Amino acid sequence: MAIKFAKRMDNIKGSAIRELLKLTEQPEIISFAGGLPAPELFPIEELKEVCVKVLETDGRAGLQYSPTEGYIPLRKIISQRLNKIGIEIGYDDILITSGSQQGLEFSAKIFIDEGDIIICESPSYLGALNAFKAYLPNFVEVGMDEDGMKMDELEKALQVNKNARFIYTIPNFQNPSGITMSLERRKKLVELAEKYNVPVIEDNPYGELRFEGEEIPPVKHFDKTGIVVYLGTFSKNFAPGLRLGWVAASTEILQKYVLVKQGADLQCNSLTQREIAYYINNYDLESHIKKIIEVYKKRRDLMLDTMGKEFPENVTYTYPNGGLFTWVTLPEGIDAAEVLKSALEEKVAFVPGGPFYPNPGNENHFRLNYSNMPEDRIVDGIKRLGKVLKAL
Amino acid sequence: MAIKFAKRMDNIKGSAIRELLKLTEQPEIISFAGGLPAPELFPIEELKEVCVKVLETDGRAGLQYSPTEGYIPLRKIISQRLNKIGIEIGYDDILITSGSQQGLEFSAKIFIDEGDIIICESPSYLGALNAFKAYLPNFVEVGMDEDGMKMDELEKALQVNKNARFIYTIPNFQNPSGITMSLERRKKLVELAEKYNVPVIEDNPYGELRFEGEEIPPVKHFDKTGIVVYLGTFSKNFAPGLRLGWVAASTEILQKYVLVKQGADLQCNSLTQREIAYYINNYDLESHIKKIIEVYKKRRDLMLDTMGKEFPENVTYTYPNGGLFTWVTLPEGIDAAEVLKSALEEKVAFVPGGPFYPNPGNENHFRLNYSNMPEDRIVDGIKRLGKVLKAL
Numbered sequence: 018m019a020i021k022f023a024k025r026m027d028n029i030k031g032s033a034i035r036e037l038l039k040l041t042e043q044p045e046i047i048s049f050a051g052g053l054p055a056p057e058l059f060p061i062e063e064l065k066e067v068c069v070k071v072l073e074t075d076g077r078a079g080l081q082y083s084p085t086e087g088y089i090p091l092r093k094i095i096s097q098r099l100n101k102i103g104i105e106i107g108y109d110d111i112l113i114t115s116g117s118q119q120g121l122e123f124s125a126k127i128f129i130d131e132g133d134i135i136i137c138e139s140p141s142y143l144g145a146l147n148a149f150k151a152y153l154p155n156f157v158e159v160g161m162d163e164d165g166m167k168m169d170e171l172e173k174a175l176q177v178n179k180n181a182r183f184i185y186t187i188p189n190f191q192n193p194s195g196i197t198m199s200l201e202r203r204k205k206l207v208e209l210a211e212k213y214n215v216p217v218i219e220d221n222p223y224g225e226l227r228f229e230g231e232e233i234p235p236v237k238h239f240d241k242t243g244i245v246v247y248l249g250t251f252s253k254n255f256a257p258g259l260r261l262g263w264v265a266a267s268t269e270i271l272q273k274y275v276l277v278k279q280g281a282d283l284q285c286n287s288l289t290q291r292e293i294a295y296y297i298n299n300y301d302l303e304s305h306i307k308k309i310i311e312v313y314k315k316r317r318d319l320m321l322d323t324m325g326k327e328f329p330e331n332v333t334y335t336y337p338n339g340g341l342f343t344w345v346t347l348p349e350g351i352d353a354a355e356v357l358k359s360a361l362e363e364k365v366a367f368v369p370g371g372p373f374y375p376n377p378g379n380e381n382h383f384r385l386n387y388s389n390m391p392e393d394r395i396v397d398g399i400k401r402l403g404k405v406l407k408a409l
Numbered sequence: 410m411a412i413k414f415a416k417r418m419d420n421i422k423g424s425a426i427r428e429l430l431k432l433t434e435q436p437e438i439i440s441f442a443g444g445l446p447a448p449e450l451f452p453i454e455e456l457k458e459v460c461v462k463v464l465e466t467d468g469r470a471g472l473q474y475s476p477t478e479g480y481i482p483l484r485k486i487i488s489q490r491l492n493k494i495g496i497e498i499g500y501d502d503i504l505i506t507s508g509s510q511q512g513l514e515f516s517a518k519i520f521i522d523e524g525d526i527i528i529c530e531s532p533s534y535l536g537a538l539n540a541f542k543a544y545l546p547n548f549v550e551v552g553m554d555e556d557g558m559k560m561d562e563l564e565k566a567l568q569v570n571k572n573a574r575f576i577y578t579i580p581n582f583q584n585p586s587g588i589t590m591s592l593e594r595r596k597k598l599v600e601l602a603e604k605y606n607v608p609v610i611e612d613n614p615y616g617e618l619r620f621e622g623e624e625i626p627p628v629k630h631f632d633k634t635g636i637v638v639y640l641g642t643f644s645k646n647f648a649p650g651l652r653l654g655w656v657a658a659s660t661e662i663l664q665k666y667v668l669v670k671q672g673a674d675l676q677c678n679s680l681t682q683r684e685i686a687y688y689i690n691n692y693d694l695e696s697h698i699k700k701i702i703e704v705y706k707k708r709r710d711l712m713l714d715t716m717g718k719e720f721p722e723n724v725t726y727t728y729p730n731g732g733l734f735t736w737v738t739l740p741e742g743i744d745a746a747e748v749l750k751s752a753l754e755e756k757v758a759f760v761p762g763g764p765f766y767p768n769p770g771n772e773n774h775f776r777l778n779y780s781n782m783p784e785d786r787i788v789d790g791i792k793r794l795g796k797v798l799k800a801l
């Protein structure tokens with residue numbers, strides 16, 4: 018007799034990215050598939066000092082249970098860093114989470130009953146879509162152009178869908194498209210969220226990795242009523258293996274996230290929270306980020322230059338001003354998942370675009386990551402991919 | 410206009426323990442409230458060496474994203490340790506989780522649709538009950554005696570409740586009661602689970618902390634069909650602040666946990682997983698556990714001896730053979746939450762028993778923890794508590 022699982026389990030499937038990462042772990046494959054930072058930039062030497070120091074000065078607290086909300090000095094650091102980019106929020110309205118992925122999962126748990134609507138960009142981050150799906154929502158996708166989510170389309174979606182529960186956006190160097198939302202659209206987004214009383218979940222893992230152009234304040238900067246929930250992370254500016262991110266939100270909403278965190282896993286790692294706080298207070302995170310930007314910019318330039326030379330003319334792609342990804346569009350009717358098979362024969366990998374759309378019907382795209390591979394492999398890999406694309 | 414939250418949020422309230430921990434953090438309060446290990450036993454010096462070594466030899470992988478299932482060498486260590494206590498399971502059927510709390514939350518997510526039944530011991534761990542409540546189940550409580558859950562009551566519950574989705578048990582030194590399930594009942598539990606095709610969630614955070622008497626194999630030892638899901642943790646034998654536990658289950662069921670973990674937070678801390686594995690492979694966890702047992706046994710003896718002298722005769726309590734807790738029963742009609750108010754005036758704290766029952770009506774109990782306070786404060790605190798109880 019088969020064991021009965023909850024209905025939501027029918028809606029949860031493996032993430033294509035994660036399964037692919039397994040396939041592409043063989044060293045002979047040049048993988049542009051993952052969203053992995055460059056490991057050679059991790060501040061390993063500094064962390065050795067940090068770990069010893071934290072255990073020496075605060076080891077007992079670092080190994081003991083601690084409050085669900087997180088380590089107060091770390092929350093204060095985050096609050097100060099948010100103030101600098103135009104978000105006025107105190108440390109008590111910040112919850113430490115296990116990466117921003119956990120903040121995404123909590124968002125669906127807090128806001129979504131079965132059949133409710135989530136409005137998202139089209140395409141959108143597939144890890145978020147997968148987390149949301151466990152709560153059995155329906156998705157309404159809003160198209161994007163080079164300035165991000167189209168606000169007229171968004172307003173129509175809000176007018177029609179009275180059971181929309183939140184709008185999910187990655188405004189900076191979006192995953193997967195690399196697109197950044199313009200200042201005007203950010204203002205308009207908050208205006209629409211307030212008008213229709215639908216919260217915005219602003220996911221900003223890449224905002225600090227801007228290669229050029231002027232910084233644009235986060236969506237939450239324009240939020241005067243507490244309708245924007247802001248998710249951040251130390252995964253892209255420090256190290257994803259440590260699994261630390263945060264939710265910043267108005268008190269009423271943040272309390273829901275705290276309650277959900279309590280049930281989910283009580284709290285984040287007490288020691289790692291202290292280590293990151295110690296690192297930021299005693300080393301120079303800002304120059305570390307500058308170093309990351311320098312390397313990633315070089316890799317983006319190299320990848321896009323090589324694509325310009327090697328890709329056929331009917332294949333287009335975005336020009337990201339920061340972050341980790343560019344988004345490639347094939348002629349209509351071509352299935353990127355099929356192209357991947359040929360690419361793997363040439364020992365090069367990417368993520369096909371289909372899973373980045375919650376609803377089916379967009380198979381002619383794929384995502385390329387430029388942060389993880391060293392320069393020579395970027396050139397080599399794009400040449401191989403060009404060969405595959407030309408043969409189509 | 411108020412923001413609309415999901416229906417489940419009406420069912421999630423703060424854990425009384427966590428809120429209390431905040432109140433009792435003042436150093437002048439002698440707190441028997443938390444479930445905290447003794448921090449003076451944490452292997453801080455060893456961990457300093459471990460952290461440096463892991464960063465030196467495997468730092469890049471330790472700071473990078475890694476597979477959802479967990480670090481394979483750590484999963485192999487867990488598999489070997491489970492084999493020793495009679496659970497035959499390979500590393501590939503083990504998932505690393507953020508404490509066993511995360512395994513509890515996932516269990517409800519995987520098995521429970523709104524209105525389904527969870528069968529649990531009466532009383533049961535309140536952190537589990539709170540995690541389960543987010544999935545809107547109904548609870549059926551099964552009474553316990555000194556041998557654990559009563560199997561005749563359990564069978565009746567299974568006969569009547571066709572929509573029972575799992576049986577939740579903490580067989581060793583249960584939280585909060587301190588009771589251990591007998592060998593015979595463990596066998597019977599698996600027999601009933603199979604007969605009614607209802608999985609068992611076996612939560613075993615305290616099993617390694619046995620002070621006396623013969624070890625009893627885990628419930629999962631008797632499981633030949635894969636109906637028992639086993640949850641373990643490094644919180645009580647190593648350090649809770651590191652937030653590492655695991656789920657061990659048959660392949661079909663474990664795959665569901667892996668999918669849910671992927672959406673929840675992608676993976677556990679890559680570095681901490683390597684640190685614990687390195688510690689176990691290069692230091693002596695078994696003698697560390699012996700040291701913990703020695704200290705906790707002494708504290709249990711001291712607490713129960715003092716209770717024998719200081720508590721009035723109409724107040725009874727359990728005699729735990731291990732773990733962290735004893736469970737106190739007041740005469741009927743007395744509300745332990747009211748007693749706590751008087752206790753706090755005397756600067757001593759415990760957790761009132763009500764929240765350990767999913768359904769209301771059991772207010773005349775409270776839980777005492779003996780692992781966290783040093784010996785002199787245990788004697789002093791129990792004397793103060795005796796005074797409060799005598800004054801009732």
